[in-house]
Amino acid sequence: MSDTMQPPFSVLFVDDDEMSRNHFARAIHKEYCVHVAQGVDEAMAMLSEYGAEIAVLVTDFRMPGRHGDDLLRQVAQEYPQIVRILVTAYADKDMLLQTVNTGDVFRILEKPLRVETVREVLQLATARYTERETRQQRLLAMDETLAFLAHELNTPLATISLFARTVESDVAEQYDPERQLAIGQAATSMLNNAQYCLTLISSFWAAVHKNGGQQSASGTGTQEVRATRLIATLLDTYPFAGSQRDWVQVDVQGDFIVHAMPNCVALVISSLLSNALRALDGTPAPSLRLEVVDTPEPEIRIRDNGPGIAPEIKARLLLDPVTTYAGSGGHGMGMIFCNRIMKSFGGCLRIESTLGAGTTVTMGFPCLRS
Structure with missing residues (x-):
């Protein structure tokens, strides 16, 4: 049995492309516990089991069957504490304005994903989750x-x-x-x-x-x-x-x-x-x-x-x-x-x-x- 300390936050990554899922998991597995799913239905099944420990959802937009915006809306209703991030190609941007404006997404990441950008956004997302x-x-x-x-x-x-x-x-x-x-x-x-x-x-x-009146932005008292x-x-x-x-x-x-x-x-x-x-x-x-x-x-x-x-x-x-x-x-x-x-x-x-x-x-x- 390993005595390695468990990462403090879990991330669910949803993408129908297996290579993208493997690449994402390898990139951040040292900082976060990573769960992966290949579609909306599998993601919701994963959340029903691990929803209490998942802090951030990262989902692709275009997937077979239900798209990522459907997943974002459902998660926003059923797991409002989870911070939601959308991954999309440049051509999808105009189609995503409504999703962003309704508040169903915290950030948008462009394909192809850059490891440093992903890590920076995940840090912001986990900070938001902690605040919530x-x-x-x-x-x-x-x-x-x-x-x-x-x-x-x-x-x-x-x-x-x-x-x-x-x-x-x-x-x-x-x-x-x-x-x-x-x-x-x-x-x-x-x-x-x-x-x-x-x-x-x-x-x-x-x-x-x-x-x-003495609460700082981080939520801790000044005294x-x-x-x-x-x-x-x-x-x-x-x-x-x-x-x-x-x-x-x-x-x-x-x-x-x-x-x-x-x-x-x-x-x-x-x-x-x-x-x-x-x-x-x-x-x-x-x-x-x-x-x-x-x-x-x-x-x-x-x-x-x-x-x-x-x-x-x-x-x-x-x-x-x-x-x-x-x-x-x-x-x-x-x-x-x-x-x-x-x-x-x-x-x-x-x-x-x-x-x-x-x-x-x-x-x-x-x-x-x-």
């Missing part, structure tokens, strides 16, 4: 984040509603000082949950509004955000209740740049922090440690000394909507959304827990060191 994929991943991450944000707001708002109904029903009743204390505690909980909602909305909007800075900002704005802030310590063993969307990552940390603080409620000498490490892989760990999670619950946390806080508005979707957001940019979420000894949730980030 990056944009799509960001949209998916944003969709997950918005759903996650809705969940995070729904849980405390449900708690507010629950306590509000309790207060409302007690207003018209006669109650003793003990009952007055319970109502006061309910009002405090309502206030804390409402403040959490407002903080989330404010922080998320500020991050999106600020970063929206690097480090994990320690992200955590410090979150701790400065998080609506801690009572002495909760005193429970939290930050242990930096190695910092790293958060290459993913920082506002998404901040929401994940906020949710995990909220879960840990809730688990520590009533724990003697509560302790919550946020650890930042950069070796062997960049990670953020949220470690608490709470009651821990039962094995049967822990096994389902990242897969099913399970919760131990249904009475206070919990729906069990928080960990699922956290996991999806981390996975959307190549990261991961891991949970380690022992009953009676606490829980550690690890946010793993892709290693992008050069």
Whole structure:
């Protein structure tokens, strides 16, 4: 078995001439994984099997049966992420204006093909493909984040509603000082949950509004955000209740740049922090440690000394909507959304827990060191 690294991009070349197919494959096989087809139908069959990995389609125009413009239009509809290039003879140019104007083709290559020209155009095409994929991943991450944000707001708002109904029903009743204390505690909980909602909305909007105008042409932000800075900002704005802030310590063993969307990552940390603080409620000498490490892989760990999670619950946390806080508005979707957001940019979420000894949730980030 060869241990040669697989080329990062695949190219599908379509031409009814066998010599042209062989010449194209030999010319670029070191830079790209090459698939070849001799006609439109074979090309579509190839795409049905390898469409997920093919970045660029290069097709001849004049072929027996269906021409290349038919293939371009079908691929544009069924595989819009693939960058499409048309190969043609000079005499075909006037006939191809409509194909170009409809946006079905990225570039036109003239016959006979020159190797250097092909390589230059393929570099541009793969750059376009990468840009499309990056944009799509960001949209998916944003969709997950918005759903996650809705969940995070729904849980405390449900708690507010629950306590509000309790207060409302007690207003018209006669109650003793003990009952007055319970109502006061309910009002405090309502206030804390409402403040959490407002903080989330404010922080998320500020991050999106600020970063929206700072995207370069390549799609990367102009300002690097480090994990320690992200955590410090979150701790400065998080609506801690009572002495909760005193429970939290930050242990930096190695910092790293958060290459993913920082506002998404901040929401994940906020949710995990909220879960840990809730688990520590009533724990003697509560302790919550946020650890930042950069070796062997960049990670953020949220470690608490709470009651821990039962094995049967822990096994389902990242897969099913399970919760131990249904009475206070919990729906069990928080960990699922956290996991999806981390996975959307190549990261991961891991949970380690022992009953009676606490829980550690690890946010793993892709290693992008050069």
